[in-house]
Amino acid sequence: MSLAMEYDHWKSVVRGLSKPKVPIEPYVPVxxxxxxxxxxxxxxxxxxxxxxxxxxQRFRLKTRLCLEFGVEYGYSTVALSSFFDHVIGVDTFEGDKHTVNKSNIFELTQERLSVYPNISLVRSDYRDYIRNEVRNFDLIHVxxxxxxADTYACGLWSAQHSHCTLFHDTQSFPQVKQAVREIARATGKRFYNYQESHGLGVLL
Ligand SMILES: C[S@@+](CC[C@H](N)C(=O)[O-])C[C@H]1O[C@@H](n2cnc3c(N)ncnc32)[C@H](O)[C@@H]1O
Known part of the structure; x- marks a missing residue:
């Protein structure tokens, strides 16, 4: 499985060599x-x-509806909920091959976030969730x-269903940055990259 993912990544890198370069603009907060x-x-x-x-502020984003893929303990979800009328957090809550946690933390996380009325949690794989979701979001965080492969699949759908899409770990995972590059190419959106905190891609 991981070899196949690695293959997808390098296939994209090699194919990209013959295509016009996707500009990545540094994101520097003021x-x-x-x-x-x-x-x-x-x-x-x-x-x-x-x-x-x-x-x-910089991109004059509306703050009505936000969707997040990857909630884990809820750190990013709660930070986002400071700004939005409603935040929907989607996660299997079972962890993955890159997370320290590998056990089911749905009940624990739901209980912890229950004090925030504008957060709804959905226990689901992103692939099942996007099959039934037709709304457009002001912001989606991936x-x-x-x-x-997963960042590209989830991220492309997200870029097509949001005004602005955020991608975490663009610096610590080259395959995430490559996926964002390819999504920018496919959608014609602009790719800004913040280098601190493991990297945050901003696509809009
Ligand atoms: C890096 S953690 C998220 C961290 C969180 N955004 C934060 O900053 O606090 C990644 C999460 O993605 C979830 N995840 C991995 N693959 C998934 C998939 N296919 N569908 C839904 N959730 C998934 C894992 O269960 C894990 O909780």
Whole structure:
């Protein structure tokens, strides 16, 4: 399975050599501000919450409806919920080959986030979820298993169903950055990259 994913990644890199280069614009925040909500649980997303307001302001994003793929303990979900009327978090809650957690944490996470009325959690694989979801979102955050194939599949659907799509781990996982590059190419959207906190791709 992982060899196949690696193959998808390198196939994309090699094919990209004969195509026009996708420009990646560095994202440099001018303002850093902590959001109103913070969940004290472990997360590689640490540092990202302080640039969310900057992103929303710079790109004049609406803050009505947000979708997140990859909730885990809820750190990023809670940070996003400081800004949006409603945040839907989708996760198998079983972890993946890149996460430390491999056990089912749905009940624990749902209980922990139950104090935030604007967060709804859905226990689902992203592939099943996107089969039935037809809405458009102001923002979608993609932070699932960090393979090229899954980031591309989930991310392409997300880019087609949101004004702005965020991708975590563009710096720590080259296959995530390559998937975002390919999605930018396929959709004609612009790719900004924030280098800190393991990297955050901003596509719009
Ligand atoms: C890196 S963690 C998310 C961290 C979270 N965004 C944060 O910053 O606190 C990745 C999560 O993606 C979930 N995941 C992996 N593959 C998935 C899939 N195919 N569908 C839904 N969720 C998936 C895992 O269960 C895991 O909880």
């Amino acid at each position: 303002d850093r501000r902590s959001p109103s909500r913070h969940l004290p649980v472990p997360s590689a997303w640490e540092g990202i919450p302080s640039i969310l307001a900057d992103i929303f 932070d699932i298993v960090h393979t090229f």
